[in-house]
Amino acid sequence: MSSSTTAIRRLKLLNRTLGIGSMKHRVTVIGSGNWGSAIAKIVAENAKGNPDVFHEEVKMFVSKHSGSRNLTSIINTIHENPKYLPGIALPPNLFATPSLPDAVSEASILIFNVPHQFVSNICRQINGSCLPYARAISCIKGVDVSPDGVSLFSDTIGRKLGIYCGALSGANIASEVAKEKFSETTIAYAPPEGPTEDFPKGLTPVPEELPTVDHALLKTLFHTSYFHVRVVSDVAGVSLGGALKNIVALAAGFVDGLEWGDNAKAAVMRVGLLEMRKFGKMFFGKSCKSATFTEESCGVADLITSCNGGRNHKCAMLSVRTGKSIETVEGEELNGQKLQGTITAREVNVYLKNKGLEHEFPLFTAVYRILNGETNVESLPQLIETD
Ligand SMILES: NC(=O)C1=CN([C@@H]2O[C@H](COP(=O)(O)OP(=O)(O)OC[C@H]3O[C@@H](n4cnc5c(N)ncnc54)[C@H](O)[C@@H]3O)[C@@H](O)[C@H]2O)C=CC1
Numbered sequence: 001m002s003s004s005t006t007a008i009r010r011l012k013l014l015n016r017t018l019g020i021g022s023m024k025h026r027v028t029v030i031g032s033g034n035w036g037s038a039i040a041k042i043v044a045e046n047a048k049g050n051p052d053v054f055h056e057e058v059k060m061f062v063s064k065h066s067g068s069r070n071l072t073s074i075i076n077t078i079h080e081n082p083k084y085l086p087g088i089a090l091p092p093n094l095f096a097t098p099s100l101p102d103a104v105s106e107a108s109i110l111i112f113n114v115p116h117q118f119v120s121n122i123c124r125q126i127n128g129s130c131l132p133y134a135r136a137i138s139c140i141k142g143v144d145v146s147p148d149g150v151s152l153f154s155d156t157i158g159r160k161l162g163i164y165c166g167a168l169s170g171a172n173i174a175s176e177v178a179k180e181k182f183s184e185t186t187i188a189y190a191p192p193e194g195p196t197e198d199f200p201k202g203l204t205p206v207p208e209e210l211p212t213v214d215h216a217l218l219k220t221l222f223h224t225s226y227f228h229v230r231v232v233s234d235v236a237g238v239s240l241g242g243a244l245k246n247i248v249a250l251a252a253g254f255v256d257g258l259e260w261g262d263n264a265k266a267a268v269m270r271v272g273l274l275e276m277r278k279f280g281k282m283f284f285g286k287s288c289k290s291a292t293f294t295e296e297s298c299g300v301a302d303l304i305t306s307c308n309g310g311r312n313h314k315c316a317m318l319s320v321r322t323g324k325s326i327e328t329v330e331g332e333e334l335n336g337q338k339l340q341g342t343i344t345a346r347e348v349n350v351y352l353k354n355k356g357l358e359h360e361f362p363l364f365t366a367v368y369r370i371l372n373g374e375t376n377v378e379s380l381p382q383l384i385e386t387d
């Protein structure tokens with residue numbers, strides 16, 4: 001490095017330290033549902049608390065499909081999201097906007113937090129509006145499956161927008177986090193250093209005037225005294241844990257619906273955890289670490305919380321108890337919130353069937369067949385029985 005480059009760097013460092021001419025990150029949350037609003041609350045609080053790194057104003061995109069007229073102006077007036085996160089005060093520095101271009105055009109950090117079935121459409125609407133050097137985090141629990149391929153939503157978002165996207169997932173029932181009850185989460189962030197298949201020219205660098213987006217900065221943005229963040233590099237493990245546990249949570253709900261007791265539920269959770277890990281190993285190879293499923297919040301901890309207090313578990317249980325379809329229960333019970341497990345079970349099954357691998361994942365396959373009316377919940381034990 002030449003002496004003049006070193007001098008400029010020193011000057012920038014000094015300026016940054018003194019707050020002169022330094023740039024700050026602008027943060028936007030894309031999504032305003034149950035988890036979208038809870039995460040927006042946290043990052044808005046942390047943005048305000050770290051004025052040297054972040055602009056105080058955090059934007060939150062509110063879809064016109066939110067099912068509540070004027071939700072944007074209601075949120076901005078009463079600083080609460082009465083549709084998706086009622087009773088929780090949102091910070092006044094969080095600004096809701098119904099416009100995606102307005103939400104993303106100046107943001108250097110984008111946080112994606114919408115039900116996974118809406119991601120492709122949202123990316124299509126964003127394309128071309130976001131900063132080329134923006135960095136993103138996906139809080140989405142789902143996988144992007146087509147008959148011949150399975151992708152992480154972090155990769156899908158990154159590829160569609162031409163920016164790097166990491167992932168956040170953990171044992172995080174939104175209503176508990178929003179009430180500031182203690183929980184942990186896992187963030188995975190590992191941007192490539194050189195050219196890759198998705199980024200043949202490499203990533204557009206974050207301007208030097210902006211604070212580096214690294215593990216420490218992400219912790220500053222998401223960590224609180226009640227929401228403990230661990231940052232790792234296994235994006236596949238973090239994303240798959242959150243997506244696949246939703247299928248297992250449906251199985252746990254079915255079992256609870258039959259009142260088969262805790263041993264039965266523990267059995268489907270054990271088998272489910274093994275299938276989650278096997279899916280990661282089989283389709284994501286070395287980029288997915290076994291330890292992520294057992295050591296991080298995004299793995300076994302999320303499985304436990306979701307199989308007890310999650311929406312997938314609740315709707316599956318009520319479906320068995322009432323004899324109503326799970327889609328009917330979802331419509332009646334969730335006030336517009338969306339299940340991810342039912343869609344994921346079907347998407348994963350299309351992929352496994354196409355590969356001739358349904359038999360390798362008997363629990364995932366059984367859940368799909370129960371949802372599809374091809375078998376009944378009472379058959380679960382024999383469907384997951386091994387030799
Ligand atoms: N709620 C929770 O406890 C947690 C949820 N997650 C994950 O976070 C992601 C987002 O979930 P939530 O915020 O809970 O969403 P939600 O289940 O509350 O769904 C409502 C959201 O969907 C949006 N929406 C509805 N119809 C739409 C459409 N046609 N186009 C675009 N958007 C539409 C609404 O605007 C709103 O943002 C999901 O992948 C979920 O699995 C992760 C951890 C906890």
Ligand SMILES: O=C(CO)COP(=O)(O)O
Nearest residue numbers: 170171172173310311312
């Ligand atoms: O992911 C969750 C908790 O970590 C919430 O799961 P549900 O979508 O089943 O409510």
